[in-house]
Amino acid sequence: MIFSSVSKSMGAADAALLKLGMLTKIADIRLKAIALVFICFSAVWIIPVLAVLTRVAIGQFQLMFKPFVAYLQR
Numbered sequence: 001m002i003f004s005s006v007s008k009s010m011g012a013a014d015a016a017l018l019k020l021g022m023l024t025k026i027a028d029i030r031l032k033a034i035a036l037v038f039i040c041f042s043a044v045w046i047i048p049v050l051a052v053l054t055r056v057a058i059g060q061f062q063l064m065f066k067p068f069v070a071y072l073q074r
Helices: 002-020 025-073
Strands: none
Touching: none
16 A cells, blocks of 8 residues: 555656656666556565564563563462
8 A cells, every 4th residue: 555655756756757847768767667666666575574573573562561560460
């Protein structure tokens, strides 16, 4: 969902710049290539790392509250 909205807004900006003559065809191709690389990089690297970091944070949170829960259970 995030990627589709990013690609839509990127496409709209790209089309507007082309119409205004502020972007050449070569620059347009390069811009699309950079966007594609960024989207692939995000999907392959950033999203799995965020999942791991979230699991680690949940584990740390559980470890932090174990003594408190044990104290309440006495």
